[in-house]
Amino acid sequence: MIGRWRWSPLRITILVLATIPFLYPFWILITTALKPLREFQASPISWPDQPTLDNLTSAWREAELGRALVNSLIAVTVGVVATAMISSAAAFWFVRHRGRLATVLRIAIIGTMALPPPIFVIPLFVLLADLRTTDNLIVLGLVYAAWNCGFGLYLMYSYMRGAIPPEVLEAAEVDGASAFRQFRRLVLPLSGPALATLSALVFVWSWSDLLLAVVLIQDPTRRTLVPATALLADRYLTDVPAQAAGVVIALVPMLLVFMIGQRYLRRGIMAGIGK
């Protein structure tokens, strides 16, 4: 913040104008979700005469977004917990082992960040189909974990090296604490902030995923929320209020996470760019 610079009406105007394209779609979304189809067709942008929750309840029940929400929670929880556990354990091992082989392995795992889902999803689908493990939410969760472990290791490793004084670990070592004990009693409790950041990011990424979920889950009863919403939009091609209701239901969990975790999400982005 620069004290000398004057408040400029021009700057504020630009900033306010720039919010319009961001707020307008949400305004339309809410008004649309709350009005019957016929009213939407007559006047697509007005506030509903008599706001109704019918669209929302029918999207929840008929399109089974309720079940999709539960499916998403299962897959994403597995993904978040597995990523947090696996990458913090690995990061601790890499803090203890800095030999050439360990370094190569560490860089290779972190390097998988450069291999996004479009690269590996098709062969992975073929592999999982051979093993008869498609349509499985736990497997989907583990795939989310694998996809996020490169970043998870990068984040946890940098954090542990910066935030945990080696003297503390050395003292524990001298006292005869095993690696497992050090990890459980010292490293995990001290890594709280990094784990929170990692979990918030992995939650948002996995929750938002469409590609992996569309390819690896084809059984309609196992569908997660985002693909279910996308397919609802297909089914109710002309029933725009039904689509809007689906979008509202898909948005609410993201809004909650955003409100709770905004700070962690920003911090995660900063950590990612090396700040």
Next chain:
Amino acid sequence: VTSKEVVRESGSVLPDEAGPARSRRFARAGARQEGTWWAQLREIVFVTPVTLLVALVILIPTVTVVVFSFTAWNPGFESPFVGADNYVQLAKSSAFLQILRNQAFFLATVLPLGVLAPLVLAVLLHERVPFPGAFRTIYFFPAVVSPAVIGILFTFLLTPDGPLDATLEALGLGSWTRLWLVDPVWVKPVVTLIFLWGSIGVGVVIFGAGLSAIPPELLELAELDGPSWWQRFFRVILPALSHLVVLWVVILLISTFVAMFPWIFTTTRGGPGFASTTLDFDIYRNSLRFGFFGLAAAEVVYLLIIIGVIVGLGARTFRSRGVARS
């Protein structure tokens, strides 16, 4: 770009090797003191899960796909070796050329707008304005929302005679209405704008962080010198943020190749015709819709090469800039 690509790609551009020397001492101590080979061996369980998971889910499939790109890949059946046939067939197909043209279009539009818009917003926010937090939240929220959900939202905003058209009519701009997602001329610019809508919030956060790291005296000095806002922007702020700009450019570049699927899947399905098909969407369609797994595999290899080039160039620019700065 959602926040995802940022952190993801930046990791590979900015390898973390800056740890303090003090912890090296401990690393040695850890390796030595733990003592018995048995304890050492038991410790392997710390890295086994990550290694197995990454190998099974990412590395083995990636190698598989490269190998099978040289076959008439037919999962579950025999896949005879066909040499470079898949690549030749792609090079000859007009659809693939159209896809490359589309990618070039997205690159050429996303890049300048995607860098300039968040930069300007971040700079304005950094200057003295009321409620900077509220503005930041508004710009940042879309980055947290699933691209697919944003795609659905815009699809119905842009339906013919839908909310956007009605809004234009209400503003007396009725002649501006278009078949936004159906007209082959408009579909690509519209997809670009939707993509940017969901992405620039992350850029605002990144550049905001970079701006707070510039010493305020530098900016004040620049202002006392009296050049115009734009001169200050280009002469002082842009150079000071150049490392973040390079990083953000790399992120945007990669995203226009590997993160387009959810946007295309929900808005246009690549249509009309191939007018908005991207490489990652075509990989999905070729394999799972049409059953041309070999072609899709060859497209994956192209994608791998493209990512390699972008990351390589990015890392190189980064390193040379880094040296010049220090």
